[in-house]
Amino acid sequence: RPPSFPSPAAAPLCRPAGLPAVCERPYSSRGKEKLDMSTYPVESIRNFSIIAHVDHGKSTLADRLLEITGTISKTDRNKQVLDKLQVERERGITVKAQSASLFYNHEGINYLLNLIDTPGHVDFSYEVSRSLSACQGVILVVDANEGIQAQTVANFYLAFEAQLSIIPVINKIDLKNADPERVEKQIEKLFDIPTDECIRVSAKQGTNVEKVLQKVIEKIPPPQCNTADPLKALVFDSTFDHYRGVIANIALFGGEIARGQKIVSAHTKKRYEVNEVGILTPDEQPTHKLYAGQVGYLIAGMKEVTEAQIGDTLFLYKQPVEPLPGFKSAKPMVFAGMYPIDQTEYNNLKSALERLTLNDSSVTVHRDSSLALGAGWRLGFLGLLHMEVFNQRLEQEYNMSVILTAPTVPYKAVLSSAKLIKEYGKDQITIINPAQFPDKLSVSEYLEPTVLGTIVTPPEYIGKIITLCQDRRAVQKDMLYIDENRVMLKYLFPLNEIVVDFYDALKSLSSGYASFDYEDAGYQSADLIKMDILVNGNPVEELATIIHNDKAYAAGKLLCERLKETIPRQLFEIAIQAAIGKKIIARETLKAYRKNVVAKCYGGDITRRMKLLKRQAEGKRLMRKIGNVEVPRDAFIRVLKRETDK
Numbered sequence: 001r002p003p004s005f006p007s008p009a010a011a012p013l014c015r016p017a018g019l020p021a022v023c024e025r026p027y028s029s030r031g032k033e034k035l036d037m038s039t040y041p042v043e044s045i046r047n048f049s050i051i052a053h054v055d056h057g058k059s060t061l062a063d064r065l066l067e068i069t070g071t072i073s074k075t076d077r078n079k080q081v082l083d084k085l086q087v088e089r090e091r092g093i094t095v096k097a098q099s100a101s102l103f104y105n106h107e108g109i110n111y112l113l114n115l116i117d118t119p120g121h122v123d124f125s126y127e128v129s130r131s132l133s134a135c136q137g138v139i140l141v142v143d144a145n146e147g148i149q150a151q152t153v154a155n156f157y158l159a160f161e162a163q164l165s166i167i168p169v170i171n172k173i174d175l176k177n178a179d180p181e182r183v184e185k186q187i188e189k190l191f192d193i194p195t196d197e198c199i200r201v202s203a204k205q206g207t208n209v210e211k212v213l214q215k216v217i218e219k220i221p222p223p224q225c226n227t228a229d230p231l232k233a234l235v236f237d238s239t240f241d242h243y244r245g246v247i248a249n250i251a252l253f254g255g256e257i258a259r260g261q262k263i264v265s266a267h268t269k270k271r272y273e274v275n276e277v278g279i280l281t282p283d284e285q286p287t288h289k290l291y292a293g294q295v296g297y298l299i300a301g302m303k304e305v306t307e308a309q310i311g312d313t314l315f316l317y318k319q320p321v322e323p324l325p326g327f328k329s330a331k332p333m334v335f336a337g338m339y340p341i342d343q344t345e346y347n348n349l350k351s352a353l354e355r356l357t358l359n360d361s362s363v364t365v366h367r368d369s370s371l372a373l374g375a376g377w378r379l380g381f382l383g384l385l386h387m388e389v390f391n392q393r394l395e396q397e398y399n400m401s402v403i404l405t406a407p408t409v410p411y412k413a414v415l416s417s418a419k420l421i422k423e424y425g426k427d428q429i430t431i432i433n434p435a436q437f438p439d440k441l442s443v444s445e446y447l448e449p450t451v452l453g454t455i456v457t458p459p460e461y462i463g464k465i466i467t468l469c470q471d472r473r474a475v476q477k478d479m480l481y482i483d484e485n486r487v488m489l490k491y492l493f494p495l496n497e498i499v500v501d502f503y504d505a506l507k508s509l510s511s512g513y514a515s516f517d518y519e520d521a522g523y524q525s526a527d528l529i530k531m532d533i534l535v536n537g538n539p540v541e542e543l544a545t546i547i548h549n550d551k552a553y554a555a556g557k558l559l560c561e562r563l564k565e566t567i568p569r570q571l572f573e574i575a576i577q578a579a580i581g582k583k584i585i586a587r588e589t590l591k592a593y594r595k596n597v598v599a600k601c602y603g604g605d606i607t608r609r610m611k612l613l614k615r616q617a618e619g620k621r622l623m624r625k626i627g628n629v630e631v632p633r634d635a636f637i638r639v640l641k642r643e644t645d646k
Contacts, residue, residue, distance in 0.1 A: 156190075265307065
């Protein structure tokens with residue numbers, strides 16, 4: 001092969017090995033002037049994240065920082081520049097952490113600032129903790145109008161535990177109801193940060209934002225690493241590109257990386273040749289090399305979505321290093337079944353799921369099948385919003401419409417039967433699917449997952465909120481008055497009580513002022529039962545649910561009513577029942593279609609009329625004995641889909 005031709009390993013995905021690079025992606029980052037990153041030594045690098053409660057102005061502050069450093073040009077259209085996904089634009093929330101490199105001159109020295117904009121919603125706290133691993137400091141943004149809210153507290157402790165420098169910023173001081181003094185006092189009381197360290201800014205108007213950059217340079221330490229060390233790079237995010245394969249976002253903890261080098265993944269042990277390295281400004285900007293302490297992207301011809309594991313360590317071929325600790329895997333809180341609307345779409349949905357789970361590694365996937373809905377998957381999500389966003393991304397990015405069943409949580413059973421313990425090989429099993437629910441006789445106790453919830457609310461709503469929490473079987477743990485306008489409540493909740501509509505109920509009770517955040521609190525013993533749905537005496541496996549004994553009657557009645565509306569009427573009467581074991585707890589009767597057999601009677605004796613009705617009733621009884629009710633597929637979909645109309 002002539003030397004001008006690329007080697008097969010370096011060939012991008014869109015061309016066969018050995019062909020010249022003519023069909024290169026037309027709008028790729030090629031053709032841009034390559035930057036020389038060696039002018040930024042470790043001492044002049046600062047890596048930081050922006051963390052806050054949802055809607056406190058993280059992405060707007062990121063926009064202003066990008067404008068001040070000249071990374072993007074100043075226009076009126078710069079609104080949430082880093083929120084690239086369609087779902088983020090539509091909902092106005094950040095779902096994925098996005099990074100960008102800024103160049104800033106302070107007191108005659110050129111600094112390289114690597115900024116990561118993080119999500120604020122509790123469901124995406126995994127993204128936040130992952131972003132913090134690539135940082136040495138954070139900007140904690142608090143709304144001057146709203147004050148400290150639940151997720152502010154949670155994110156502060158994430159940064160505090162990671163021992164990062166924290167710069168408090170009070171945003172939205174341009175609002176007429178803003179009260180920065182009150183917020184400063186809250187920050188001092190809760191986080192023990194002196195009031196004179198808080199910077200008051202208006203990210204929308206750009207007031208005081210320059211001060212934030214100066215504080216970042218002064219307060220946040222440079223990364224602890226050396227260019228002379230062997231290469232050690234952490235993969236903290238990755239995306240899939242149809243033309244160039246997997247694009248991995250990396251943070252360098254040692255050494256340097258350049259095009260043409262051979263690297264090895266510590267996780268898969270596979271070898272790759274680097275095709276391109278660069279920084280994100282926020283668009284891809286290729287560079288000659290990346291050095292220790294810098295954050296950027298890497299393309300190395302990874303063709304399979306599973307090859308770029310988030311938390312993986314990359315090192316040079318024949319220069320192995322101790323892998324970085326990586327990330328503790330996210331713990332799914334909510335499970336739901338996902339099935340293709342048409343079974344012929346199964347393979348397409350499978351590849352779409354693989355690509356999307358590469359980008360969102362906190363989703364767990366298990367194969368599953370259902371008699372009514374066919375082959376599918378049981379997916380584990382971090383919360384309900386996470387599940388909705390995942391579904392929306394499947395539809396928008398991969399054009400896949402799916403059936404999502406009602407969300408459930410993982411329960412556990414402590415087995416007492418020696419036969420079952422031998423079968424499972426352990427005395428405690430996790431139950432995701434109600435079909436696997438073991439009988440009460442062979443179990444010593446059932447366990448349900450719990451969470452420690454933090455609610456921050458104005459004091460006038462306390463009564464209503466306490467009542468709501470007690471209805472959800474919650475136990476109060478703590479109550480703290482932050483100041484005269486804010487109360488922090490801590491409750492221990494069973495997870496299945498808050499998973500569907502608790503957040504909505506809390507928001508409507510408190511006119512939108514209360515905020516909610518939760519963290520995992522292990523398992524506790526619970527009185528759980530399996531509730532079956534019978535149609536004409538035959539159990540319908542897909543509709544079985546695991547539920548707490550106290551809530552069984554209400555849930556059974558609701559399911560029976562919904563089934564009554566969706567099952568088509570037959571020529572005979574259908575009984576729809578909810579049962580626990582042999583005991584029926586709720587029933588709805590679907591009346592039969594019947595011909596008016598007494599229409600021909602005009603006058604005459606009543607016995608004639610009774611005889612005709614009796615004969616009809618006998619015929620219906622016989623028909624019911626031999627009649628079989630097929631619950632149609634769309635009835636399942638309507639019943640199993642989330643109860644939005646409750």
